[in-house]
Amino acid sequence: MKWEENPQLSDKLVALIAEDMHDEDRPLPSVTELIYCLTKAYNDRFQYLPPTTKGTIMMAVGVKLGDVFLPKLRREIGGEYEGIHSHIDFALDGHMGELKSTRYSPKKHPSEYSAGWHRQILGYMKVQSVTTMVFAVIHIIPAELKTWEVTATQEEIDTNWTWLQARKVQYMDFIQKQVRPTPFTFNEAWECRDCPYKLMCDAESAAISDRERFDATTTPDSG
Numbered sequence: 001m002k003w004e005e006n007p008q009l010s011d012k013l014v015a016l017i018a019e020d021m022h023d024e025d026r027p028l029p030s031v032t033e034l035i036y037c038l039t040k041a042y043n044d045r046f047q048y049l050p051p052t053t054k055g056t057i058m059m060a061v062g063v064k065l066g067d068v069f070l071p072k073l074r075r076e077i078g079g080e081y082e083g084i085h086s087h088i089d090f091a092l093d094g095h096m097g098e099l100k101s102t103r104y105s106p107k108k109h110p111s112e113y114s115a116g117w118h119r120q121i122l123g124y125m126k127v128q129s130v131t132t133m134v135f136a137v138i139h140i141i142p143a144e145l146k147t148w149e150v151t152a153t154q155e156e157i158d159t160n161w162t163w164l165q166a167r168k169v170q171y172m173d174f175i176q177k178q179v180r181p182t183p184f185t186f187n188e189a190w191e192c193r194d195c196p197y198k199l200m201c202d203a204e205s206a207a208i209s210d211r212e213r214f215d216a217t218t219t220p221d222s223g
């Protein structure tokens with residue numbers, strides 16, 4: 001056998017996978033887009049660039065695992081609540097649940113999961129008026145499925161909802177003005193690592209700094 005790598009074909013496959021996963025008709029705004037970088041959320045809607053290769057593959061793994069695990073459990077749970085849309089993954093034995101896949105070790109305790117995951121589950125609890133949900137996590141290496149029952153206090157749920165509502169106001173204000181949310185302002189640092197908009201954000205951020213330096217050194221006209 002002779003093996004020859006074909007990177008061009010890889011790029012084409014990745015582009016096709018990314019195109020397949022791009023959903024242009026999501027209701028606005030959703031819990032998930034308010035949780036993560038607002039600049040990216042805005043771009044994904046109005047100045048879309050496909051995810052990086054790594055981002056596409058990670059997304060594809062998550063989506064495809066969901067397709068395998070969820071068809072029998074998937075219900076249309078969610079909708080709109082106080083101006084924010086949500087879609088909950090599944091219902092099982094009277095519990096509503098969210099399914100995630102991750103490269104985290106199965107040894108990691110859920111209290112160490114990302115703030116985004118915590119915010120998402122708290123947001124869904126608010127929308128559904130519950131204080132308990134199921135959080136199922138598919139660990140890829142080593143392969144393992146962990147299922148957690150998570151309970152939160154009403155105060156934790158309400159505090160998170162107040163935060164989500166404030167994000168909604170900021171985000172919708174940018175959208176109404178047709179202005180991209182200021183880069184590196186509404187995100188966690190890790191989100192920039194594999195982001196397709198990084199070059200755009202760096203350029204815009206440099207332009208903002210130049211403008212501020214120029215304004216600071218310019219003496220206003222008198223009289």
Ligand code: SF4
Nearest residue numbers: 037040184192195201
């Ligand atoms: S590079 Fe960072 S700030 Fe810019 S869109 Fe991506 S995550 Fe947001």
